[in-house]
Each structure stands twice: as C-alpha cells, then as structure tokens.
Amino acid sequence: MRPLFWVAALLTAALTAGCGSDGDWSQPHPAPSAVGALGAGFIVAPPAPEATVTPAPGSWDGVHPSAGYRVVLLTYGDDAPTKALVAAVEDWADAEDADLRTVVADGPADLVPSITRSMALKPDLVVSAGNALVDPLTLVTPSHLDQRFLVVGAELAEPTHNVTAVDWTGASFRGEGLGSASTYDPASFTAARCSAAIRAGVAAVLHDLTGIVIWLE
Template sequence: MPPRSLAHAALIAAAVVPLVAGCASGVAAPTPSSPAAHATVGPDFYDEEHPPPPEGTITPAPGSWDHVHPPKGYRAVLVTMGTDPQTTTLVTAIDEWARAESVSLEHIVVTKHDEIIDKVERAIDLKTELVISAGNDLVDALATITAAHLQQNFLVVGAELAEPTFNVTAADWPGASYRGEGLGASSTYDPKSFTPERAGRAIRAGTAAVLSNHTGIVISLD
C-alpha cells in the first residue's frame, strides 16, 4: 500500500475508535437535528415533484440560488489543505462570498495529514453554523469525521464524499468531483476546470442548499 494510503488509513482508524468505544459503552449516537430553514431556493433549484433522495445529485438552474443569503450574524469556518492553484481558487471564492454576504468566516489551515482530524474537530468545536472544506486531501478523513458529528452542517466545495450523511452537502462540477483515495472522481478530473466563476457559483449554490435545508446531497453545476 502506498505511503499516502497508509496515512489515510491511519487517520480513519483513529477517528473510528471513539465511535466504536461509544457504541460499546452504550452511549447513544448524536441525534439528527433539523434546524429551521433560513431561506427558500428558487423553483428551478430542484424538481419539486421529485425531491432529491439522500446522497442524490441535483443540477440547479443558474440563478435559482440568487435570492438566498445567510442571515445576519451567520458564522462559518473554512478548513483548507493544499496550496495548489485549484485549492487557492476555491479559497479565494469562499473568502469573496463571505465578504459579500457579511459572513464571519474563520480559517483553519491543515499542513500535514496527521493534523487533519484534530483541525477539523477544532473547527467543529467553534460551533459555527457551517464548516466548509476546500482541498482534495481532506476528503477521506471527512468521510468519517462528518458521520460522527451529525449535529454539524458541512459543505464540501470542489469535491464530494462517496456516501455523505444527511449533514454533508457537496458543490462541484464535471472536472471537480474527487471522492477520496481509491475512488477518484465521478468525472474526469480537470485542474483547468477550477475557474473563479465556477468556484463562486459552487459556494453560493452550496450554501443556498444548506440554508434551505437541502442537505446530504451533491450540487452538480455545469
């Protein structure tokens, strides 16, 4: 097994231990929460006669999220890993969204794989309305961590989880749908597809889904 795969396996194993211990001791899993929706998306955001199933994929019509804005005082934290141009483009777009929407956005930067779990849990401990992630290297660990924190909403931008729980939403596009080690992407990965315009639409469409309580799905943009 390649060193990187071993590192990922170790991270996931470390995250699984507390879950197993909790079950063995009779501790109940977190109770799913259904917070009140902050906004309503446009009628073309999804097919209202056939709502997306859990883990389903929708392709919202352009502009169907334009009237969705975070409420006053909305707080989020952005966890990033990677200095590649793709991740930098995502971070820039997310920062611009936060400034335009007056969102209080904290940054947590992961520099090494053995920091991922601690830093994502630090983000969760901030108890913000939303934890946003940018960077393919975070995907494998998020698949486990998010399932252990069902009370927290997560938004993965520019990638997706293969089997997200109801509290995880992803926003990506063909060319930017990495799903983790060994799974690759649901479409051919294309670094050139990471444009500021696409990244901007992804953060806005993704947050619109979360704010309207359409979570646990993939928002696939053109």
C-alpha cells in the same frame, strides 16, 4: 476639561464593548436562516438522501444567509484549485458579511485534528476546500451529525445527512480510493465556477437540502 473627559470615556467604552462582542463565538446567537428563496429550477422534487441534483444556473442567486452566519473555512493544499476555492469562499463571506474563520491543516497528520478544531468553534457551517480533506471528513462526519458541512469542488462517496457537496465536470474527487474522475481538470476551477459552488451550496444548506450532491452544469 470635564466634558472632554466624559466624551473620551464614552468613546473608549463603546470601542471596548464593540471589540469584546465582535466575533465572540462563545456567545449564543440566533439560529441561521435563509434570506430569500430558491429560484425556479433549483430542485424539481425533494431529493432522496445521497442524491445528485442539477439546479438551474443562477437559481440560488436570491438566497443569502441571515446576519451573523458563522462559517469555518477548513482547508489544506496549495494547488491552484484549492486556492481558487478558498478565494471564492472568502469573497462570498465578504459580500454576505458572514462571520468567517479559517482553519488550515498543518500537514497530512493534522487533517483529522483540523476538522476537530473546526467543529470545536461550533460554527453554523464548516466549508471544506481541498481534496486531501475528503477521506478525513468521511471518517469524522458520521459521528457528528449535529454539525453541518459543505464540501466544495469534491464530494464524499457516501455522505450522511449533515454533509452537502457541490461538484461539476472537471472536479469530482470522491476519496476512498476512488480518486479523481478521468475528467478531472484543474482549469475548471474558475473564479465564476467556484463562486457558484459556494453560493449554491450555502443556499441548499440554508433550505435544509442537505446530504446531497449539487451538480453544476
């Protein structure tokens, strides 16, 4: 029985070690990097702050995050566009084996606190999905320039260099009383469009193309 005892003990130790380290964001990890390069036509020249760039479709497909990329999905809203964005981020994280955690705001009064909780996790990137988060992000992000944010399906009116957005005709919510564009169309939040948004946005962030709006055609 002695050999079986030792085998069981070793298996238990291995499983315990795996559970203790997997997803433990309290431990430091290597700085994230881009695996792969942006394709031709993603940008023509280095963009100015707050500029809008229109990359060639699919020019982001060859870019992937390095292992252990830590992402918080910050979301609020049960409307169809928000649900489509959330599904796209979750699918992207599964495909890329990114370490994803989700923070859901518990009502309008919890929007700013939910951003604070997201930052407290110290992720490599906070991805925001839901128009109601735009104005709270406008308030919070300028005071936390060391934290990178990606807004999908909307944009901040005046983003600081740590905030990148991905938008398109049919989305374009900007907050600050500007609301939705006259072309706002919930039907434009297709699975393909939302998938392109998260992939193009992450590709830009990983290549330090931040503080801009990425416009999808």
